[in-house]
Amino acid sequence: MLIRGGCHCGNLSFALHWPPEPTEIPARACDCSFCTKHGGVWTSCPAGSLEVTVDQPGLVSRYRFGTRSAEFHICSRCGVVPLVTSRIDDRLYAVVSVNAFEGGAQSIVRPAAASFAGEDEAARLARRKRNWIADVRIVERGA
Numbered sequence: 010m011l012i013r014g015g016c017h018c019g020n021l022s023f024a025l026h027w028p029p030e031p032t033e034i035p036a037r038a039c040d041c042s043f044c045t046k047h048g049g050v051w052t053s054c055p056a057g058s059l060e061v062t063v064d065q066p067g068l069v070s071r072y073r074f075g076t077r078s079a080e081f082h083i084c085s086r087c088g089v090v091p092l093v094t095s096r097i098d099d100r101l102y103a104v105v106s107v108n109a110f111e112g113g114a115q116s117i118v119r120p121a122a123a124s125f126a127g128e129d130e131a132a133r134l135a136r137r138k139r140n141w142i143a144d145v146r147i148v149e150r151g152a
């Protein structure tokens with residue numbers, strides 16, 4: 010399945026290839042303090058690939074907090090947060106927001122509550138390496 014999504018104004022967009030064709034898309038409604046404020050619900054396909062296109066990199070704010078090991082990519086024009094990335098051992102991993110999906114994929118999203126508050130940093134990074142999208146390309150079109 011090819012899932013497209015992005016922010017509201019079109020500055021940040023993504024294409025997620027999800028093999029094989031999913032019958033449902035498990036998603037995690039994260040209870041961290043940032044995701045609580047934003048209604049963050051995330052998904053990833055470890056075998057998938059993600060291409061992110063940024064029209065105006067100057068209009069993307071990258072926000073970190075806590076262990077500072079993940080970056081939330083926030084469109085500073087419309088305020089939407091379509092993806093989170095984490096660089097681990099020189100590889101870029103990502104999850105995408107199911108709220109930023111466009112098209113039919115939203116109908117097969119199955120959200121569940123998730124809490125990662127008890128993890129130490131090593132466990133957190135190991136989980137991301139297992140579960141997050143490991144084939145991520147970010148294309149910046151330039152200002």
Ligand SMILES: [Zn+2]
Pocket residue numbers: 016017018019020021084085086087088089
């Ligand atoms: Zn935007």
